[in-house]
Amino acid sequence: MTDWIEIGTIDAIPRRGARCVNTPAGRIAVFRTQQDQVFAIENRCPHKQGPLSEGIVHGASVTCPLHNWVFDLATGKALGADEGQVRIYPIDLVDGRIFMALESALVAAE
Amino acid sequence: MVERLVIIGAGMASGRALEHIFEDAPGRFDVTLFGAEPRGNYNRLMLSPVLAGEKDYEQIITHDDAWYEAHGVHTRFGESVTGIDRQRKIVISKNGETPYDKLIVATGSAPFIIPLPGKDLPGVMAFRDLDDVNRMVEVSRRPGARAVVIGGGLLGLEAAAALRARGMEVVVLHLMGHVMERQLDPAAGYLLQRDLEARGIKVHCKAQTKAILGQDRVEAAALEDGTVYGADIVVMAVGIRPEVRIATDAGLHVERGIVVNDQMVTSDPDVLALGECVEHERIVYGLVAPLYDQAKVLAKTLAKIDAAFRPVQTATQLKVTGVSVYSAGDFAEAEDRNEIVLRDATSGVYKRLVLKQDKVIGAVLYGETGDGPWFFDMIRKGTDTSEMRDTLIFGQAYQGGSPLDPMAAVAALPDDAEICGCNGVCKGAITGAITAKGLTTLDGVRAHTKASASCGSCTHLVEQLLHATLGDAYNPAAIQPICPCTEYGHDDVRRLIIAKSLKSIPAVMQELEWKTSCGCAKCRPALNYYLVSDWPGEYEDDGQSRFINERVHANIQKDGTYSVVPRMWGGMTNPKELRAIADVADKFQIPAVKVTGGQRIDLLGVKKEDLPAVWADLNAAGMVSGAAYAKGLRTVKTCVGSDWCRFGTQDSTGLGIRLEKFMWGAWTPAKVKLAVSGCPRNCAEATCKDIGVVCVDSGYDIHFAGAAGLDIKPTELLCHADTEDEALEIIVALTQLYREQGRYLERIYKWAKRVGTPSILANVVTDRDKRRHYYERFVFSQTFAQVDPWEERVNGKDAHEFAALAEFGMPVAAE
Ligand code: SRM
Ligand SMILES: Cc1cc2nc3c(=O)[nH]c(=O)nc-3n(C[C@H](O)[C@H](O)[C@H](O)COP(=O)(O)OP(=O)(O)OC[C@H]3O[C@@H](n4cnc5c(N)ncnc54)[C@H](O)[C@@H]3O)c2cc1C
Ligand code: SF4
Ligand code: FES
Numbered sequence A: 001m002t003d004w005i006e007i008g009t010i011d012a013i014p015r016r017g018a019r020c021v022n023t024p025a026g027r028i029a030v031f032r033t034q035q036d037q038v039f040a041i042e043n044r045c046p047h048k049q050g051p052l053s054e055g056i057v058h059g060a061s062v063t064c065p066l067h068n069w070v071f072d073l074a075t076g077k078a079l080g081a082d083e084g085q086v087r088i089y090p091i092d093l094v095d096g097r098i099f100m101a102l103e104s105a106l107v108a109a110e
Numbered sequence B: 001m002v003e004r005l006v007i008i009g010a011g012m013a014s015g016r017a018l019e020h021i022f023e024d025a026p027g028r029f030d031v032t033l034f035g036a037e038p039r040g041n042y043n044r045l046m047l048s049p050v051l052a053g054e055k056d057y058e059q060i061i062t063h064d065d066a067w068y069e070a071h072g073v074h075t076r077f078g079e080s081v082t083g084i085d086r087q088r089k090i091v092i093s094k095n096g097e098t099p100y101d102k103l104i105v106a107t108g109s110a111p112f113i114i115p116l117p118g119k120d121l122p123g124v125m126a127f128r129d130l131d132d133v134n135r136m137v138e139v140s141r142r143p144g145a146r147a148v149v150i151g152g153g154l155l156g157l158e159a160a161a162a163l164r165a166r167g168m169e170v171v172v173l174h175l176m177g178h179v180m181e182r183q184l185d186p187a188a189g190y191l192l193q194r195d196l197e198a199r200g201i202k203v204h205c206k207a208q209t210k211a212i213l214g215q216d217r218v219e220a221a222a223l224e225d226g227t228v229y230g231a232d233i234v235v236m237a238v239g240i241r242p243e244v245r246i247a248t249d250a251g252l253h254v255e256r257g258i259v260v261n262d263q264m265v266t267s268d269p270d271v272l273a274l275g276e277c278v279e280h281e282r283i284v285y286g287l288v289a290p291l292y293d294q295a296k297v298l299a300k301t302l303a304k305i306d307a308a309f310r311p312v313q314t315a316t317q318l319k320v321t322g323v324s325v326y327s328a329g330d331f332a333e334a335e336d337r338n339e340i341v342l343r344d345a346t347s348g349v350y351k352r353l354v355l356k357q358d359k360v361i362g363a364v365l366y367g368e369t370g371d372g373p374w375f376f377d378m379i380r381k382g383t384d385t386s387e388m389r390d391t392l393i394f395g396q397a398y399q400g401g402s403p404l405d406p407m408a409a410v411a412a413l414p415d416d417a418e419i420c421g422c423n424g425v426c427k428g429a430i431t432g433a434i435t436a437k438g439l440t441t442l443d444g445v446r447a448h449t450k451a452s453a454s455c456g457s458c459t460h461l462v463e464q465l466l467h468a469t470l471g472d473a474y475n476p477a478a479i480q481p482i483c484p485c486t487e488y489g490h491d492d493v494r495r496l497i498i499a500k501s502l503k504s505i506p507a508v509m510q511e512l513e514w515k516t517s518c519g520c521a522k523c524r525p526a527l528n529y530y531l532v533s534d535w536p537g538e539y540e541d542d543g544q545s546r547f548i549n550e551r552v553h554a555n556i557q558k559d560g561t562y563s564v565v566p567r568m569w570g571g572m573t574n575p576k577e578l579r580a581i582a583d584v585a586d587k588f589q590i591p592a593v594k595v596t597g598g599q600r601i602d603l604l605g606v607k608k609e610d611l612p613a614v615w616a617d618l619n620a621a622g623m624v625s626g627a628a629y630a631k632g633l634r635t636v637k638t639c640v641g642s643d644w645c646r647f648g649t650q651d652s653t654g655l656g657i658r659l660e661k662f663m664w665g666a667w668t669p670a671k672v673k674l675a676v677s678g679c680p681r682n683c684a685e686a687t688c689k690d691i692g693v694v695c696v697d698s699g700y701d702i703h704f705a706g707a708a709g710l711d712i713k714p715t716e717l718l719c720h721a722d723t724e725d726e727a728l729e730i731i732v733a734l735t736q737l738y739r740e741q742g743r744y745l746e747r748i749y750k751w752a753k754r755v756g757t758p759s760i761l762a763n764v765v766t767d768r769d770k771r772r773h774y775y776e777r778f779v780f781s782q783t784f785a786q787v788d789p790w791e792e793r794v795n796g797k798d799a800h801e802f803a804a805l806a807e808f809g810m811p812v813a814a815e
Helices: A102-106 B012-024 B044-052 B065-070 B130-140 B154-165 B186-198 B245-249 B288-302 B372-381 B406-412 B427-437 B442-449 B459-473 B490-499 B505-511 B523-534 B548-552 B575-587 B608-620 B652-663 B724-741 B748-755 B757-766 B768-785 B789-794
Strands: A004-009 A017-023 A026-032 A038-042 A056-058 A061-063 A070-072 A091-094 A097-101 B003-008 B029-035 B074-077 B081-085 B090-093 B096-099 B102-105 B109-111 B146-150 B169-173 B201-204 B209-213 B220-223 B228-230 B233-236 B240-242 B271-273 B315-317 B325-329 B338-344 B349-356 B359-366 B418-420 B562-564 B592-595 B601-606 B633-638 B672-677 B691-696 B699-704 B716-721
Touching (some): A056 B523, A097 A102, B012 B029, B012 B288, B044 B130, B081 B245, B130 B146, B130 B233, B146 B220, B154 B186, B154 B233, B186 B201, B186 B359, B315 B372, B325 B372, B418 B459, B442 B459, B490 B505, B523 B724, B562 B608, B575 B601, B575 B608, B608 B789, B633 B652, B652 B672, B652 B724, B652 B768, B716 B724, B716 B757, B724 B748, B724 B757, B757 B768
Parallel strands (some): B029 B074, B146 B233, B169 B201
Antiparallel strands (some): A017 A026, A026 A038, A056 A061, A061 A070, B081 B090, B220 B228, B325 B359, B338 B349, B699 B716
């Protein structure tokens, strides 16, 4: 059974924005869309390690701040002509509280 | 009647001439061919690969016994002609006399042997024929054999490389300052020497050989400077002399070579000559291409067909495997010439073209010589290159058939030609995507291939590819939508924002029927700017629609850290500011402090979470954000002006500071950089800025529309202002006009080109009311804009940006 751990509330993240969860093994970017969906992905662009949490969020995608690759937040897949994939982490949203699987928080992306 | 044709010398030139003779005058001549070498015709050029062991002699034979037999040629190989009796029309050789009706002298040239002490020792040899090659190969088989090659020209270097390839230790002694100085300029000579040395060949330039030493065979070569190089062979490759002895003895007209006319006839109408032994219009040739032309003409003359040999240009290539050198024409420097040079240090490429009145007259290529023949062709034809001057050096692939037609040029590019340097996209990828994905717009190509999506300097090439691939289906005149989220272009969106009083991003998207829910990374920043600019005080800036730099007021770096650039008004600073910068760098262990190109200091490598604290310390010393990240006012560079400079006409520093203090904080379509120089010497480089002021005795010359980044363009003079106040008002009005008309990311020079200088003059110079009106709108907008974003964040704004949502330490213990 998965252990869930609370990482914060949805209000703590701006709409069309992101914030990071720092884990011993790296950063996880947690996104909030215009529609108040929440997604968590690895904060490292597969292109040249751009911090995706700093990108512009549009729809359920984010554009990497360094060289404009676009990723689908739900699947972690690069969109358009680029090929790449970031890890995605399961999120549970209950009553505006965001939960992440404990094991993700502890052993996130290397 | 069959005539008797005797040929002296079975070399490259006579071999080619024979082929033409049998074509042009079949059956007319009974040919006797004398050759001093004990073999028939072979390709002398290929002796180098034979020496290197890359080819066998059999592979370089051009005319074999069967060929001579088929054409009825009486071959007298291994038989030197020792005399010509023109009265009796006979040639003399060891086997007696041979009569002729027509005689061809094709004796080539003899290697020049420097009359050094020791030159006759066994082991001293030339590099001219197969016997020389065989002798060298034999010595090279001895273990540890050493060779000294005297002469760093074409022949000497080919010999050196070949002997090295055979495993010998090789030293090249060259009298001049760099190798192949007759074909290469010093830069290419340097690269060549470097490459030869990388193969283990020692090259000693400015080497004056004094003597060849040895008892009963060569043992060493000694130089004037005292250096001695041990040697088992010494190869003399210092030059050649036309072989004219028998011609001189026969009383033919001989200067350096046997003198011939345009028909290749000597001073005796029955004696013709060709090859390296002849002199035509004072020129003696040492490469085969012109000799082949001579062969053609000579055959025609014998066949009584009109033909004339004309002097020709020559091109040289060094035949050393793995080294590419090409040289053609005249590449000396001179007053009336100019040059185009391309260098790539990492790949060892050097290309230099010498032009005279738009015509290429010389070319030196090193490392990449594929375009050599193309340039050579231009040299020979005297092609006018003015239309392709910018891309000439990149070679034929970048030009296409007719230089006047850019479409043909892109069409001619190979599929692997790189179009977009930033993203490394080649032509094939672009045309492939256009066809496979049915793309019809520039944006489409950008989205699918990234080509022209970065710096954009290849945009015109991409557009030409669209055109070339789609033909008329591509209509660049159609308005380019801002992005795929909308059908509207920038100008329509700007117009409609005002006309419909749209005051928020959702309002714009709703009213203008955006095709996506919340836009994209391209349209949102543009809309945000238009709204900020058009509704000051009413529209609330949307940080989430700003690029990260403008959102957190620092520049993101490649490793995710940030750079911090405080303003230094007009480039002035003081000990207090410098101390604060130094302290901040120490306190936050900022790894790099750099003076920027904009007259201020950059702190690089700041951790995002440290930003507010860094800013707090800088604020405390009176410094505010330099907006080095902003599509807004960046720097105002100044010079010391009348404050200090003996030439200063006005207080340029003061005006620069005043402008920067007046205009900082303003958002603009793209970045805006200013400069004020105190006199026309222009030390602040005002004439390549978006707006620049050059102070003169009578006041201020206001310039604008310069660029010094992706494009480089001098400014245009907008107008003259008598006073500082007037200058400031004009500059501010100009900036406001640009703020209202510019498309997002369009620098001033591009905007000015699009709307035209007359319309700008009408709005901010000639009509004072209009100027005042723009000036006031700017002033109003500034009341909302001049808030230091750092101070706001020090005081808590956007705190979420600088702290993690959650932190997890190392797992303490497993539960
Ligand atoms: C720091 C600095 C280089 C330096 O070490 O000196 C610099 C650094 C950058 N320049 Fe620059 N430019 C710097 C002076 C210049 C200059 C020289 C000048 O201003 O006199 C130019 C040419 C003048 C001009 O703008 O016409 C210049 C032309 C560019 C361009 C080309 C702009 C164009 O429209 O042609 C870019 C790309 C862009 O803006 O899209 C650029 C972009 C950049 C960016 C922002 C690249 C980026 O997007 O991350 C770099 C940010 C690095 C950082 O984080 O600090 N930088 N850049 C200079 C900062 C000056 C300052 O004090 O603010
Ligand atoms: C190693 C090497 C590499 C070269 N590489 C290039 C190159 O890359 N590109 C280029 O353009 N050129 C090159 N050259 C030069 C080119 O080979 C000469 O320009 C060309 O061979 C000259 O042709 P020719 O017929 O005038 O003389 P040759 O080919 O020298 O022929 C003259 C012949 O006449 C014979 N002969 C002379 N006197 C008598 C006599 N009295 N009786 C009978 N026979 C006689 C000689 O033995 C010789 O065989 C190279 C030359 C050498 C040696
Ligand atoms: S020139 Fe400017 S953009 Fe390019 S690397 Fe240097 S700082 Fe960066
Ligand atoms: S690092 Fe993300 S696009 Fe290059």
